[in-house]
Amino acid sequence: MATTSILYDAAGGVARITLNRPEVLNSFDTPMALRLQEALAEASKDEAVRAVYLTGAGRAFCAGQDLAEAVGRDGQDTINFTDHLRRTYNPIVQAIRALPKPVVCGVNGVAAGAGANIALACDIVVASAEASFLQAFINIGLVPDSGGTFFLPRLVGVARATAMMMLGQKIGAQQAQEIGLIYKVVPAGTLEEGGFGIARQLAAMPTKALGLIKKLVHDSLKNTLEQQLESEAAVQQEASGTADFAEGVRAFLAKRKPNFAGK
Ligand code: T3D
Numbered sequence: 001m002a003t004t005s006i007l008y009d010a011a012g013g014v015a016r017i018t019l020n021r022p023e024v025l026n027s028f029d030t031p032m033a034l035r036l037q038e039a040l041a042e043a044s045k046d047e048a049v050r051a052v053y054l055t056g057a058g059r060a061f062c063a064g065q066d067l068a069e070a071v072g073r074d075g076q077d078t079i080n081f082t083d084h085l086r087r088t089y090n091p092i093v094q095a096i097r098a099l100p101k102p103v104v105c106g107v108n109g110v111a112a113g114a115g116a117n118i119a120l121a122c123d124i125v126v127a128s129a130e131a132s133f134l135q136a137f138i139n140i141g142l143v144p145d146s147g148g149t150f151f152l153p154r155l156v157g158v159a160r161a162t163a164m165m166m167l168g169q170k171i172g173a174q175q176a177q178e179i180g181l182i183y184k185v186v187p188a189g190t191l192e193e194g195g196f197g198i199a200r201q202l203a204a205m206p207t208k209a210l211g212l213i214k215k216l217v218h219d220s221l222k223n224t225l226e227q228q229l230e231s232e233a234a235v236q237q238e239a240s241g242t243a244d245f246a247e248g249v250r251a252f253l254a255k256r257k258p259n260f261a262g263k
Contacts, residue, residue: 022058064113
């Protein structure tokens with residue numbers, strides 16, 4: 001039995017956050033959702049952390065809401081779903097999107113329900129070939145939440161998104177890559193190299209500029225081209241004021257590798 005539902009380890013510039021209730025496929029009970037919020041806040045404020053890696057323990061990434069918590073033995077809801085979403089998954093999704101550092105998700109196995117959509121909220125999603133994505137909500141008579149109805153149409157288009165959400169069928173990692181749901185699938189057993197490796201690589205890059213790219217990409221979803229061009233012009237000025245920009249140019253001119261400090 002897992003005793004700590006969220007594992008947190010920060011080393012070498014990367015905060016590794018592991019969903020850790022493998023006996024129930026890392027499905028979320030409320031304490032676990034609150035702990036994940038704390039872990040994301042810690043990663044955000046720790047200046048030594050320059051990238052975040054989110055993954056799951058055992059054979060699954062995350063099976064979404066712990067259904068035993070949500071529904072009692074008599075089949076009656078034990079939670080108010082609106083309040084619960086506002087307290088648990090919505091702040092998680094918002095924290096991932098607002099974190100001014102890249103968040104890489106290493107999807108090690110099935111990602112279902114809120115688990116799938118928390119993965120899709122991350123900046124770069126790498127999945128093991130054994131992983132799958134399931135908008136499981138409809139299979140129990142619910143609608144997608146945790147940002148699913150926002151992320152899916154934007155990632156894969158309305159036609160595929162609607163079918164995935166309505167049919168509630170598993171999409172394999174390979175197909176997820178082919179339709180643009182995720183960045184990349186890696187062979188089974190190589191997620192540490194292919195997923196965590198990307199987080200490590202990002203942790204040595206210009207952190208402020210990475211955070212600004214994230215902001216620009218998200219802003220673009222609501223901006224006109226004119227607004228976005230203006231945004232880029234303003235944000236570029238900010239990026240040009242960083243020590244990493246100065247180092248990048250110095251290194252280029254000296255024909256050496258840059259040593260970015262993340263400042
Ligand atoms: O306000 C709100 O909170 C609403 C929010 C909702 C957010 C949501 O996420 S709703 C969607 C909830 N999730 C699901 O409906 C997924 C349910 N799980 C599954 O469909 C399947 O387990 C999987 C497709 C994910 C994996 O299937 P499989 O065959 O690989 O594993 P399994 O045998 O079904 O599960 C293994 C164990 O994990 C099993 O327990 P056991 O029999 O070994 O004691 C199973 O009961 C448990 N488990 C899996 N998912 C959940 C779960 N236990 C509680 N809650 C789960 N979500």
